[in-house]
Each structure stands twice: as structure tokens, then as C-alpha cells.
Amino acid sequence: MELQITGTNTEIAPAANNYIAQKFNKLNKHLPDILDIKVEVSEEQTKSREQRFLMRATVNSGAGKATFHAEERAEDLFKATDKVAAILTRQLEKHKGKLYDRGRGNPLARGKFNQVEPTNTAWKVVKTKRFIIEPMTLEEAITQMEQLGHSFFLFFDANASEVRLLYRRNDGNYGLIEPEFK
Secondary structure (H helix, E strand, O other), rough: EEEEEEEEEHHHHHHHHHHHHHHHHHHHHHOOOEEEEEEEEOOOOOOHHHHHHHEEEEEEEEEHOOOOEEEEEOOHHHHHHHHHHHHHHHHHHHHHHHHHHHHHHHHHHOOOOOOHHHHHOOOOOOOOOOOOOOOOHHHHHHHHHHHHHEEEEEEEEEOOOOOEEEEEOOOOOEEEEEOOOO
8 A cells, every 4th residue: 555645825734644544544453455545734825824735635546446535734734634534434345335235245255455375385283093893773872972071982883893973063963974985
């Protein structure tokens, strides 16, 4: 994200420049795909001291190629910054909600922003567990699985003389996997 701060008819102090940068960098957490922000500050000679500083900001977003504008007047630069940042925050949140409501889903959850390139790392086995399988009935396997507190249990079915995998389903019942070998 690129932030450009310019002053017209005024010199922006380093403290004010840092404050503006801090406020507008926070906008990135509301919509992470912001390309650039342009802030223009001007000081005008007005009859009302409450409207002396004018701040205009434009945010260009990559999400839907949207552009957001805000303009506010205030008696000092810090209050104008707060007002403009609040307006832009509201606009960005509204836009993010519209993206979600239009059926595009939450672009943050879908990984549209800040995509990480997949690495070529292979899966590796980090632990091997060995145990003795004793022949038992299905009812004994359910009892054993419940006693251990596991969500699955591998056993040798005494009735069928084959290996079976018993597992707990999300609905609270049990499932049984009976492998077939070629």
C-alpha cells in the first residue's frame, strides 16, 4: 500500500505527518487489498476557525476496483484526520459487506487477499504408533473406543476375520469402514 500525503498552502509538521500515516495505515485492516491512498491537506483563511483545515482522501482498492473518497473540515489537522479516517473506515466496511452479500463470499476467508504461494514440501510422517490388534466383536470395539475416548478405532473383526475401522460420526452414531483388497 502506497500512502501519499501532500500539503497545499500549508507545511505539514513531521508529527502531523506521522499521525496521518498512522491513521490511514489502519485502514488496511478493514480491506486488505488497498493499492494506494492519496491525502491532500490544505489550510484556508475562513471566517470560521472550525473550518480552517480541509482534508481530502482517496483510497483505491483492488477489491472490485473500487475508489473511496472522503472530505472534511476541522479547526486543526488532527481532528480533520480523525473525521476523514472514520468516514473511510465506514465506507470500507460497507464495501466489504457488499462483497460478502453479493455471493462472492468473504474474500478474506477465501484467500483472495495476500495469497501465499504453495511450497513444494512433501508431507512427512512425524510419528509412528504400533499396537497389537486382538480379535473382537463390533460391540467390544465400540466399548474399547469409548473407554479410550478416541473418535476412531482400528480392530480385527472376530466374526468376519478381517480388519475394520470404527469411527464416530458427527450425528453421534458410529460408522464402519470395511476395506476391500484387490
